[in-house]
Amino acid sequence: MGVLTRPELPPGDLRTLSEALHEAHHRAGRPSLRDLAREVGCSRTTVSAVFSEPRPPRWGLLELVVEALGADPARFHALWLRATGGMADAVERPPVPTALLRQTPSAVNGFTGRDTLVGALDQLLEPGPPAAVPIGVLTGTAGVGKTALARQWAHRRAEWYPDGTLYVDLHGYHPGPAVTAHDVLGEFIRALSPGKAAVPEGSRERAGLYRSLLAGRRILVMLDNARTAAQVEDLLPGSAGCAAVVTSRDSLGELVVHYGAVRLEVDLMKDAEAHDLLSSLVGERVTSEPGPVAELIGTCARLPLALRIAGELIDSRPGESIAEMADELRGLDLLDGVRAVFSWSYEHLEELPAQLFRRLALHPGSRFQLAGCAALLGVDLRTARTATDTLTRVHLLERLPGNRFRMHDLLRLYSTEFGETSPEASRRLFDVCCRDARAAATYSSAAADPKNRGQQWLSDERATLLAVAGVSGRHAVELSGILAAFLDAGGHYDDAETLHGLALRAATDAGERAGALDRLGLVHRRRGRFDPALAEHSEAAVLFQECGDRAGLASARQNIGIIHWRCGRYPQALDALEPALELHRQAGNRSGEGATLFNLGIVHRRLGDYPRAAACHEQAVALLEEIGDRPGLGKALNNLAALLLYRGEPEPAQTALLRGLEIQRHLGDRAGENAVLSNLGLAQEQLGRLDEAEESFRLALRIADEIAYPVGRIDALRGLGVTAARRLSFGRAAELLREAVDLAGQLGEGGSRIGATRELGEVLLAAEASAKRTSGASAGPDSRASAGPRRLVSGASAPDAFPEAAAVLAEALRAAVLAGDRYEEAMTRVALGDPLGAELLAELGLTPGASPAPAA
Template identity: 40%
Template sequence: MAAEFGVLGGVEARIDDRPVDLGHARQRSVLGVLLVEAGRPVLADQLIDRVWGDDVPQRAAGSLYSYLSRLRGAVAGAPGVGIKREAGGYLLTIDPQAVDLHRFRRLVTLARAAESDQAAADLYAQALGLWRGEPFAGLDTPWVASLRHTLVGERFAAELDRNDVLLRLGRHGELLPVLSAAVAEHPLDERLAEQSMLALYRCGRQADADEQYRRIRRCLADELGSDPGAGLRRLHERILVADPSLAAPVSDAPAPDVAPAAAAPVPAQLPADVRAFTGRTEELTALDRLLSPPDGDEPPLTVALVSGTAGVGKSALTLRWAHRVRDAFPDGQLYVNLRGYDAEQPVAAGDALAGFLTALGVRGADIPPEIDERAGRYRSALAGRRMLVVLDNASSVEQVRPLLPGTGSSLVLITSRDALPGMVAVHGAERLNLDLLPLPDAVRLLRRLIGARVDREPAAAADLAAACARLPLALRIAAELAADRTDVPLADLVAELADHQQRLDLLDAGGDPHAEVRAVFSWSYQNLPADAARAFRLLGLHPGVNVHVDAAAALTGMRPADARRLLGLLARTSLIHACGGGRYGMHDLLRAYAAELAAEHDPAPDRQAALTSVFDHYLAASGAAMTVLYGPGGGDPDRARNWIEAERPNLAAVCTYGAAHGWHRHAIALAETLFRYLDAGGPVAEAVTVTSSAAAAAEAVGDRDAQARALTNLGRLHRRQGRLDRAADTYRQALTLYAGLGNRAAEAGALRNLGSVHWRLGHYRQAADHYQQALTLYRELGDRAGQADALVRLGLVDERLGDEPRAAERLEPALTLFAELGDRFSEAYVLSLLARLRRRPDELDTSAARLDQSLTQVRQAGDRTGEAYVLTDLAAVHARRGRLTEAAGLLRRALVLHRRIGDRASEAEALNDLGQVLRAAGDAADARVEHGEALTLAGEIGDRYEQARAHDGIAAALETTGDPAAARPHRDQAARLFTDLAVPAAPALHLPVAAPGR
């Protein structure tokens, strides 16, 4: 006789497939509560509260007893099902899988853990097939309403996961109608919009996918005042450029079990769990309580602080718990070792934020420059996401405060040697003070590490645990030493350690665990072979986050095979730990101890030679990788790129350490070597750090030429980020240096760069002065390409100031020079400028043809920056020819590239261009959105001309849609800005091509 119960619809029961009469609504509510809590007792007061809510009758207890009695009779025929009184409450004994809610949850869990997408799809189909309608249909109490809301959310989450699976299986065609209906019901859900866009694209409906994006962008702007998230924007960009990776897999062959192309990144940054973790049961239980949802609809952020002395096992406990509960954080886990007690290389909060944002899918070019902006972007990225954030080895509240999410959907774990009272007082952190391991647990850890010897010598094992101060780090090192000397009784090892501790100056009489753990370090170190001991000492000098075998070989002056052997030995003794991929790291206490030993035993020239050798290695390897990527030679570009990505944190550390500690030439050369890679799409924040270090190093050694080059590169980075005032200051410093050196060609380039910044700032007269000075220098040098470039820039100033005849006079000789030089790309660009000034159809046709040729050339060269500019130029020409749809498509592709490159100024300009094209095509609503984005971006970077254009465009869009009152403030602001800039107001369909600075 089979029994089935359901709440995913009306509350119902069936025995042998026959419905059971459960009585009136209140009685069904009682059964519904018991079914939700199947197998768990429910207090009578809880039942009354959930069944009656705020409308509790005087005889509720009696009525409840009556309902339960009737329900017992109703389910009496079901095997294994019963209702009994227990501990002040009532218990429904039942197999949870006989209840549709619990079966649904189990099937969804199995689907999410399935080994194949096909298996997952089948499980999701079973789970969602259990739903019959609205949960608890016909019942209405506050508890039911709250639970119903939760269950509908669970179903929606399962549907979204199911959609991802079906998309991976190539079943986008059958999924599309379902997605269309869901989008109509959830118009603001970005993940659903991504799935719908991907399905539309794969069904050959690229235009509809683009429209879907624009629709949700309008909805987000109107309803929430926000922009689409990074994942949605990234998918839209890939759809516009027909990214081949978006193609659907073959539907009859299961796709690889990977995340869908459009899915937001799910970081999984936790380091490996700790081997032979022992004890800490109470502490793990205390951390488990953090997962219990607090009262209220909007829980505050949960922050836990694990504090305790160095080596006590804070990180081990945190990682063990994090791995245990990571399934409770489906949106991912973020981890950073802040190295708060490393005197040389602590991780700044801004750098940690840059790493987190990268892991969350934010492109390097989009990471804001200032720490407050990064923190805001980080909080936005985590809002509403269930994520675990582990901040290991923090030294101060200031180091971690910017890394705290802004909502209670995430949980933060912090480890620190300090109590950090500010985290408790200000942020309500739950502090867990980690004490030394209890002696039984310490002995148990030894047993897990060295086996039965502990049982044979229990007293000696206890003495060894006590000698190690019951610190897990010391216990592991001592255990490895004992495991390596199996012929020596534990009692003899304890005596040896005791004698060593007495002789060790580091051991003080106060019983400081720090001193005792250092004594264990020393004991283990003294038992190393001489070559391993030297390698250990030198590894403590390495400034990076980890070290590869090849770098270790350079550091120690060994062959890679010998370095690998010694690294393996040091890892077996727990003095270092393997990080994977041939890399090894060190606990910060061990790093500090190794560096102390190096200062004591290795003469300063030897230490300097070791670091110089490994810095030489990084410089040579970086140069080789860059040659493969950008040089004329062969090689494997993917391998070169992977090497740079893996070593990037170490290379940045070498630059900053070298600039601060006397390896100035290495810092300068390494920064210059890396600049092209970082500038071409690497993390801009890291590029700024590296390049600033090079500038400081060059200044320290008085190398004004290297300093000027570094400042020029730094100015370019600032300009890319939209930090125009800072870019101008940096370029001025470079200009002064070049002028003092007499490097007139570089001085001309610096004048041109400075003029371009003034152009963006709306300082047109100053821009013209710098361009004219550059032109004079180029003429004196006989540099025809430089002359042509300066003439074009002067022509653009003239046009902006309303003097179009003079602009044409500048552009004509520039066109001749480019033609003589065979620079077809620049020639096409100037032709497009002249066509815009003269507005002759034949010139527009010529410009379009030349620009098409240029587009082919820049694409063949892999020049994304050039491609973005040509697309913008070509869009302007097509708009003038009346081909508005084609112009809009070109501008959208240009925007994709501008965003990938990180050229925020050009992005603002292209957004305004697109807004004008859309408005001319009759789409005022979308035009307003584009101008709105341009206004925000131009305001952030200080580009007042693009702000004016944006206000002008918004006003025109509002006037078109019949809202002149809303348009008036924008129209007035545009007029003020154009007046302040002393330039004519932008005419309708004024589509300026790429501004100076390309």
């Protein structure tokens, strides 16, 4: 059972919508926030906001909640339209640069025929009144022109979808693994939400966020080359105004039955259409030899792909009649005829492009870089370009922007029939992939990369690099080290866990095994799995020590220290971090030295030694700035600001945080951006700017949910809870802080759990006290700025008069004393009315005043 907060709204359409939603919740048996969040696929806070915030939610999110309650979406859509003034644009959503969503590949030159199918797509997908999402399924055999038709129609009707087109080739019949909906959702979310380079961990959460981002927009979703309905179900839009076009060799009957899709059969071209296509390619020669042309069309099975290849060959052999060419193919069945047309084109290639065509079968990815083509051939880029130009001219390869190429599945399958094997060519290809990835990773963290070209290259090639790791253990080990920082910063935790796992299995010595374990530990730490993370870092430390790798040992011990302070074990954290600092210095690893310094600063701050903490943070900032380590500097600035917030200095903290935020956003470090935003919210809260603080915390919470970063979620929830308390919304504050306490307890995040428990106790105390007071002046906290750690309650009576609050505060005190967290002990004693609290604060050089700040 669950009771949800009702917002205070004046009479009107928004109030009608809110009351209808709460009534639906009552009729559904009042399911809990936890159950609703699980059903909808997002956080409890997000679902709670749908019920409690005094503004309309996004339609896509509201629709999911309505469906979870078993209510009528059509009725609620009408209520929502009235509440938003009938305009989809009334819903608050991030702006989307239209150029980013023009993802449809270029239309096919010389496209002819298919008038009936084009008209059917027009009728099915033409925009109209709000209704179910129209879905067109173009089905037919390989090479029949499904993709060409879909692309041609999308370009012809682009104005129907002013917010753009999302496109993906699902590689359903590619020789390698098909693309999963889970991965595509990540790419679509990034395109719909520019600058948000990461996505939730779970597929359900990704699907929910994706449909929420589509809500209120007119977008065409093109899902090309699907193998099964399951591959596309999560990618279908859920909001009226959007539409989907799916192409597949399968009939995809489940989409028709369950989603109301309309299936359009793309049959072989009619004789007249095939004739027109050849005519557009080779001109008048087609009309001069009608009989041989008809025979050639039959041999090509009226498949556009085969006809294009045949047309190119005819055009390239002006001295030979079409009849002579048709004679070469006479007597073959349709399948062999198509294969013969492919071979016809292949056999007329010079040796270098022919060799490239065969060797592209060795490439594990679906898109080919020019540099990769050169590596397969063992030639320079200019020579490789000559080969790719030849293959694109004869339609055996398709050119993409940025010196990239792809191949039709039928041609890819045909290329594998040659059985080309060349371990040396594969090695060269994989070496080039690693070389270019290393260069991009180095460039992406440099100040000389203002447009993030290195990061963009890594994003574009991520799937290919992971495919390389999947087929070559040696290169998996190398790529694990190269891509670790990029995958971590972008929140690509699924890919990181897969890659580092491959590296661990492929490791051939203790050093390689230790490196993979250390990187796996980081992924598990990000996901809040502290126990396996600690085990992996500890095993890595033993292996690094055995092989005499000081830098590796320093990294492992530093990571062990971070786990300990995360769990509130501060003496153990010091025992790990202090040797790590010395090892980094011995190894000459100044970046590692800087990172260890600011982690030591965090521990000293938690233990109440502010002078030592300040020295550590200031040294870290100076060192990392000196060596130009921008990723490290962004984190160091954040942690220096956290100390300043503890000392009640919000203005210099804000200055450091804004600089750190710029760095983190430039680098695409989502976890880092989350931490900076939470601290920025605390600085704004201390300065009395509650609206700005709430916005910062909400953005931090959204990032944490997008990248499935639970520690970052705790920090944002605490900030929102404190801000709600400042507004005297004690019920809302307690709800947020309870969620933070629960999540911290689940993770074993000791420091955050102590702080959130203390804040919850203060909120309960304020709520109980204000209910008994008659004077508004002393009813609770205010939003005025003040120096020093500020209590959430000012002037409250003795806590023992309020049993629930006293019990929660007593729990916080026990935990703080056990952990040696002098700040939290002092603040909790103050809240409990214990005179020792003020004495402890004085020892720390503080006077009562601000709430604590999360660390990076």
